[in-house]
Amino acid sequence: MQPYKLPLVAILRGITPEEVLEHASGLLAAGFEMIEVPTNSPRWQESVELLQRHYGSKAHIGAGTVIDDAKLDALIASGAPLMVTPNTNPMLISRAKAAGLTTCIGAMTPSEVFAALEAGADIVKVFPAAIMGVAYVRALVSVLPKTTQLYAVGGITPDNLAEYLAAGYRGAGLGSDLYRAGQTAEETLQKAQRFAAAWRAASA
Known part of the structure; x- marks a missing residue:
């Protein structure tokens, strides 16, 4: 899998089909290349279909949870094309890969991370990352293949993103610090721009 220019996953938990395109437009304007709508969002499949139809040529669109x-x-x-999970289920990963999907798989322990990789995970997200802290990932990456695309999810903000990247993460998934149900599209754009700026500063 080719690394993303901006390896940040926008998690639009709770968004509705009526508003999803407007919010996604701001995310794309900020440079986001991955957008997921969690399956516990209202009419999530309709939102995913809308995103794929309108923006599928510009970003990896998918479902989370x-x-x-x-x-x-x-x-x-x-x-x-994008499947995001909170957990490691090798059979589900294998099915998704057989269907040609890109997979971003939730894991915590070394055993779960290796199980996800062996099943074909393209990205492994440590969830919840903030609870584990940066010392944990420093130890974890020391035993992982150098090519592992490891993302931090849970508690990542523009202010601490650089710290997590320096510890060994290659990207991050962004939830409530990027999008909360009910916020305006303008708020989403502004928050997305802050995260993109934080990524650029950390990568400079």
Whole structure:
């Protein structure tokens, strides 16, 4: 998998189909290349289908919190290429890869990370990252393959992003510090720009 120019996943938990395109437009303007709508959002599949239809040529669109076969089937039917999970389920990962999806898989322990990689995970996200802290990932990356795309998810802000990247993460998933249900599209754009600026500063 080719690394993203801006390896940040926008997590739009709670967004509705009526507003998703406006918010996504701001994310794309800020340089985001990955957008997920968690499956516990209202009419999530409709949102994913809209995003894929309008912005699928500009970003990797997908669903998050894909935890079972039924949700994976719905994602595949949507035509969107990105599956994000909070957990490590090797059988689900294998099914997603067989369907040609890019997979971003939640893990915490070394055993889970290696199980995800062996099943074909493209990205492994340590969740919840903030609870584990940066000392944990320094130890973890010392035993992982150098090519591992390890993302931090949970508690990542523009102010601490650089610290997590310096510790060994290659990217991050951004939840409530980027998007909260009910906020305006302008707020989403401003927050996305702050995260993009933080990434550029950390990568300079």
